[in-house]
Amino acid sequence: MEEPMCLIENNPNEQLRVNQEALKILQSIQQPVVVVAIVGLYRTGKSYLMNKLAGKKKGFSLGATIQAETMGIWMWCLPHPENPDHTLVLLDTEGLGDVEKSNIENDAWIFALSILLSSTLVYNSMGIIDQFALEKLQYVTELTKRIKVKATATKTSEDGEEENSDDFLRFFPAFVWAVRDFTLQLKLNGCPISSDEYLENALRRKKGQPKKLDLAKKCIRQYFPSRKCFVFDRPAGSRDLSELDDLSEKMLSPNFVVQAHRFCQHIYESAQPKMIEGGHLVTGILLGHLVVTYVDTISSGSIPCIENAVVALAQIENTAAVHDAITYYEAEIEKHLKLPTETIEELLKVHAQYEKEAIKVFLARAFKDDDHDYQKELGERLQSKLSELCSRNEQASLDRCQAVLLELFQDLEENFGKGTYSVAGGYLKFLDHQKEKLEQYHLLPGKGIMASKALEEFLKSKEAAAQSILQADRTLTEKEKELEVERVRAEASAQEAKLHKQMKEEAIKMAQEKERSYKEHEAQLMAKMEEDRKKMQAEHEMVMNRKLEVIEQRGLQLQNIQ
Known part of the structure; x- marks a missing residue:
């Protein structure tokens, strides 16, 4: 594709709708697809980061005003930079929390669709990872209301929470938190830490913190088996931000250039192709069918079910x-x-x-x-x-x-x-x-x-x-x-x-x-x-290992709280 195209339209006072022209392009792809979706608050530079992934200065529309630019979910299908047998599909989503939207309900569905369709989910935020940033990620706490893994009803635990985190572990994408305009030093108790350690520390339950405030952290820890964090300096001075897509790399912050390159290389080298149950690779044809199935389900008033x-x-x-x-x-x-x-x-x-x-x-x-x-x-x-x-x-x-x-x-x-x-x-x-x-x-x-x-x-x-x-x-x-x-x-x-x-x-x-x-x-x-049995066994072992990690983390957190 020479340029991005809207895949899922989100027009005012209308239901989500699949753009048939974009769907036709997607379903012409017979290769396995690596699907990278980005979500986050509006006006936080999501589109610029996705253009970096595309290796282009322009593509996904950037806005220089306080109004959100991207509406719905936009798609850009490109040859994979590292794997010629795969296609890189970038999904840029409209900003969450736009006060001018007529249908705030669709924010939650855009977030859910990003998870359902992607193999890597990038959450883009500004500043630092604090309680405010986590509260803005409220949609992750509503996933069990927006996504069903199995068609049959799931059991609930004594505290009323659905016991299907294991299923989410199997089907959810890898999670990458991109922290933009980061100004802090990566240190904890005076010792240098990595950006990944910064994320994991932010996701730990703090001593004396009410359980309700830990809900978003808990959901991220439980639902996403693979987590990664990248921090970015501000790319340019305030005066140049409005012309960001026209700036040459020499005019950008040197730190930002290095950080963006690191981020892109991670996606190119580590982002896995989209797969469904049993390790079956998803092609563009299959991804197109998934898009239609999920959007039609949402439009009918039902909850999308992976099974x-x-x-x-x-x-x-x-x-x-x-x-x-x-x-x-x-x-x-x-x-x-x-x-x-x-x-x-x-x-x-x-x-x-x-x-x-x-x-x-x-x-x-x-x-x-x-x-x-x-x-x-x-x-x-x-x-x-x-x-x-x-x-x-x-x-x-x-x-x-x-x-x-x-x-x-x-x-x-x-x-x-x-x-x-x-x-x-x-x-x-x-x-x-x-x-x-x-x-x-x-x-x-x-x-x-x-x-x-x-x-x-x-x-x-x-x-x-x-x-x-x-x-x-x-x-x-x-x-x-x-x-x-x-x-x-x-x-x-x-x-x-x-x-x-x-x-x-x-x-x-x-x-x-x-x-x-x-x-x-x-x-x-x-x-x-x-072959399928081995794939299912590997999938099961991944879930069990992740469960053990969660249990160990809970034990450490209880020790810290005590």
């Missing part, structure tokens, strides 16, 4: 995964299989090779196919494709053989018309000519698997003419004619038995192919399930 959104997403994505797999299979078969094949084994070998690859294509995109319905659908469609392929192969072979036979026997047809064989000794002459043509037919390559069947049908169609020649030949006795009829019948019977055996062998091979196909699906599914 429901993932289920809806899985249905869309799994349907697309089946389509991708079938499309891949058809393209590769068309490219690598030339019909007709000489044997059924040749066809089955190519089918097996690209069926295996098609299953990989499906499993690479599919997720949450808990009952394996979509993989069963894929299996059925691939079997249908195989049956269709076999029919096409047989027809191609028949067409080829019929054309060859018509060409080879053209001389005999002309002799029939001329009466060449309607003379004494004509039958033996006819047999010699027919034998010569049959030898040529058998030697000709590329006839396919229906060569014998096509020949049998062709010879049957010529039986009446052959019999008339036989009966008209006066050099043969009646006994010789009877023996010849029996010989022809015996040959036809033997050929029919041969064809029956061939069909039986092919039926066995098709049954074996079906069994092989089932085992291939099963083997790849088991491998995928094991």
Whole structure:
């Protein structure tokens, strides 16, 4: 994208609405996306920081007045500076707490959407992290009223709080607090500390502090598994702030330039791609579906539910995964299989090779196919494709053989018309000519698997003419004619038995192919399930480790309070 575009519109006296043009651009992105959203009070320089991330002087609109500039959520999709296989999606949100807004309710929804859509959430504030700054982050204390992780009702603890912080840990983005115009020294009890330590100290419950004042801190500690803090000097003097986007880097505060570079490098190197349950990477297509699902839910008056959104997403994505797999299979078969094949084994070998690859294509995109319905659908469609392929192969072979036979026997047809064989000794002459043509037919390559069947049908169609020649030949006795009829019948019977055996062998091979196909699906599914199990285990271990950290922090805080 050359410039940002509004993704979610927040017009006065209207519900949130998705901009279809921006959605189309987002859903054209097939790469995994690293989604960085920024939230914070209005007029605190969020857009300028996002332009820095974009590597541009201008992009997201900056304002030089007391009025908020950004409305809704704006999107900028850019090539990832460090990872060419990913796309960086920047989401700049309208400022929270704008007194001129007609719909303050949407502030909370903008904040909730930023969390739901991002993989890294940047909270931008001015000055220092104190109680005032934490109070302005009130929306974090309302998340359980704005976001549901599971569709089923959650249990509540004795103090009435919902016990779903573990679920939030699994699904919430990494949290970065950007403190702008920071003027203090990073010291604690006279000792230098890092900006991360400054944040963690600010989030600790202070001795004698009422529980209510600790609520925002507690929510940040519990809901966000990864936390980071960056402090920034004022970028320029007061006179230059109104022209900030026009200032060259030389005119900015040297400290700010270093701090901004540090911040950007952290995002480029550490911000993870957006993922959903089970470690499934979110592409631009999927992110677009999430945007529509969440905004539609909010507009309907309901609370966005991550589980429901993932289920809806899985249905869309799994349907697309089946389509991708079938499309891949058809393209590769068309490219690598030339019909007709000489044997059924040749066809089955190519089918097996690209069926295996098609299953990989499906499993690479599919997720949450808990009952394996979509993989069963894929299996059925691939079997249908195989049956269709076999029919096409047989027809191609028949067409080829019929054309060859018509060409080879053209001389005999002309002799029939001329009466060449309607003379004494004509039958033996006819047999010699027919034998010569049959030898040529058998030697000709590329006839396919229906060569014998096509020949049998062709010879049957010529039986009446052959019999008339036989009966008209006066050099043969009646006994010789009877023996010849029996010989022809015996040959036809033997050929029919041969064809029956061939069909039986092919039926066995098709049954074996079906069994092989089932085992291939099963083997790849088991491998995928094991991979998903490991991802879920890692996710569970992350949650448990974070819970232990929270428990340890609570213990230390209780000691400090006592």
